[in-house]
Amino acid sequence: MTSSDIFAEIQKKKSFLCVGLDPVMEKIPRQLLREEDPVFSFNKAIIDATIDQAVAYKPNLAFYEALGPGGWETLQKTLDYLPSEVFTIADAKRGDIGNTSTLYAKAFFEQMDFDALTVAPYMGEDSVRPFLGFDGKWVVILALTSNQGSQDFQMIEDPNGMPLYAAVLEKSREWGTTQNTMYVVGATRGSHIQSVREIVPDHFLLVPGVGAQGGSLEEVAKFGMNSQCGLLVNSSRGILYASSGTDFALAAKKEAQSLQIAMEELLSKYLA
Amino acid sequence: MTSSDIFAEIQKKKSFLCVGLDPVMEKIPRQLLREEDPVFSFNKAIIDATIDQAVAYKPNLAFYEALGPGGWETLQKTLDYLPSEVFTIADAKRGDIGNTSTLYAKAFFEQMDFDALTVAPYMGEDSVRPFLGFDGKWVVILALTSNQGSQDFQMIEDPNGMPLYAAVLEKSREWGTTQNTMYVVGATRGSHIQSVREIVPDHFLLVPGVGAQGGSLEEVAKFGMNSQCGLLVNSSRGILYASSGTDFALAAKKEAQSLQIAMEELLSKYLA
Numbered sequence: 001m002t003s004s005d006i007f008a009e010i011q012k013k014k015s016f017l018c019v020g021l022d023p024v025m026e027k028i029p030r031q032l033l034r035e036e037d038p039v040f041s042f043n044k045a046i047i048d049a050t051i052d053q054a055v056a057y058k059p060n061l062a063f064y065e066a067l068g069p070g071g072w073e074t075l076q077k078t079l080d081y082l083p084s085e086v087f088t089i090a091d092a093k094r095g096d097i098g099n100t101s102t103l104y105a106k107a108f109f110e111q112m113d114f115d116a117l118t119v120a121p122y123m124g125e126d127s128v129r130p131f132l133g134f135d136g137k138w139v140v141i142l143a144l145t146s147n148q149g150s151q152d153f154q155m156i157e158d159p160n161g162m163p164l165y166a167a168v169l170e171k172s173r174e175w176g177t178t179q180n181t182m183y184v185v186g187a188t189r190g191s192h193i194q195s196v197r198e199i200v201p202d203h204f205l206l207v208p209g210v211g212a213q214g215g216s217l218e219e220v221a222k223f224g225m226n227s228q229c230g231l232l233v234n235s236s237r238g239i240l241y242a243s244s245g246t247d248f249a250l251a252a253k254k255e256a257q258s259l260q261i262a263m264e265e266l267l268s269k270y271l272a
Numbered sequence: 273m274t275s276s277d278i279f280a281e282i283q284k285k286k287s288f289l290c291v292g293l294d295p296v297m298e299k300i301p302r303q304l305l306r307e308e309d310p311v312f313s314f315n316k317a318i319i320d321a322t323i324d325q326a327v328a329y330k331p332n333l334a335f336y337e338a339l340g341p342g343g344w345e346t347l348q349k350t351l352d353y354l355p356s357e358v359f360t361i362a363d364a365k366r367g368d369i370g371n372t373s374t375l376y377a378k379a380f381f382e383q384m385d386f387d388a389l390t391v392a393p394y395m396g397e398d399s400v401r402p403f404l405g406f407d408g409k410w411v412v413i414l415a416l417t418s419n420q421g422s423q424d425f426q427m428i429e430d431p432n433g434m435p436l437y438a439a440v441l442e443k444s445r446e447w448g449t450t451q452n453t454m455y456v457v458g459a460t461r462g463s464h465i466q467s468v469r470e471i472v473p474d475h476f477l478l479v480p481g482v483g484a485q486g487g488s489l490e491e492v493a494k495f496g497m498n499s500q501c502g503l504l505v506n507s508s509r510g511i512l513y514a515s516s517g518t519d520f521a522l523a524a525k526k527e528a529q530s531l532q533i534a535m536e537e538l539l540s541k542y543l544a
Contacts, residue, residue, distance in 0.1 A: 022372075060368070060372055062366075062368060062372045062373075062375040062376045062379070065376065065379045066375040066376075066379045066383075068379075068383055069341060069345050069348070072340075072341040072344065073341050076341070093368055093395075094334075094365070095365055095392055096332070096334060096365055097418075097419040098419070100335075101334075103334040103335060103337070103338040104334045104337065104338075107337045107338045107340075111338075111340055120365070120367055120392045120394045120395075121394065121424075121425060122392045122394045122414055122425060122426065123365075123392075123414070123417050123421050123422060123426075124420070124422055124424030125421040125424050126419050126420050126421040127419065127421050128421075142395070145394075146369075147369040147370070147395055147399065148397070148398050149396020149397040149398040149400075150395065150396055151396065152396030153436065153439060153440065153443075154394065156428075156436065156439060157431065158429065158430065159429065159430075164425065164436065167428060171425075
């Protein structure tokens, strides 16, 4: 998928919503537990409920690995159920040396046919490059995450005052292009999105932390939007668990619709 | 497992060898391809051949994920086959925010019963702490890796001249103890092992990069050994693919024996 394909979908749906498919067995509505594969049934219902508002879906691998060996089949079925025009991100935060990263790339891009994979940059260039050699596939590099622990290392400054996350952006933008690299930038630090845009004006940013983690959608759009939108804003728990009753899918739809309406306004306001 | 248990095994086998179980289908001897689960048959043969010399085994998850859904079963069977006195490390290099890390911890420590899991520290404290709450289980934090890309970010210095890998050691040693935390320190930088030991004198270090990646075992022991040995030195390809013929298991055994003999000498020489 190209960035133009993603932007076309954003324009069609007037939304830059990414839905995080992070199902927890304990939180799945009870009536689904009778189904053969309750997690898949839940994902299917969430996808059906949000497909008119979401341009991307992002299953976090931990939630599927926690299901045991059957989790991979549930993930594969979920991926197969998603229509080809939406952007699919395996949130795996992988990162290993060359030959091992190549195996991860093959697992997620060839065997499972995801469009993108999240990658942790700690091990440097040869842990990221293997993901860049797949036509139409994307690597989404952790730059500035939305959790408390992002302060521990990502904000450490070098003698010139450049924080680690900025060094990650500066170096890694040379490894790939705007057609195969995106960055994770947490929305809980709206003020930092501006400095991220100074380094990578044209890359797509994947923004977690709107909703449950408390970031502001308005700030993200104000500082982060570029001429191709350049933003995918993720919501997981806010949509998945909008209701724990039999109306969970309807509640998820309403939540996605309310985000879509806000995003449509922001697209009118800030799209360059 | 406690560090005393690990040290007891080291003293019994006069070895601090960790065998990396990183099987690649294309490299597995042809005669095994007829077996029902060729990768498991290969692992079993390698374990049988090296069990007298190895105190730890470290499957890298990428090699099992690359096998598709069946890969997790192969991994589980391999883990079940390992005797309980050896230390088992899931080399997964995971790292995600709190609730997600907890899921990974449950997957590897409860569902699969590994003794340890490797973790990337980029996301900071709340991505590591969830792994520390499991009795007898260990987190192995990437500090200084052995690949070329380790130069990109791990060596960036703060205004006081402290490189990132040292900041990772300094901060994370406060999160856990010497009974639940180890560090990955690459053997290709023997000169750095000394400075690592200044920060974490008593922690176990998992050292990759001896063998195929060209580190020196002598230097690792000289600068890295403490009163409980404190070292697990990994070899993967050098043992697994010592021969690609029908004699692969015998060749693996010889390679492991030659490492054990060198390690026995170093234990006599440097054990404090």
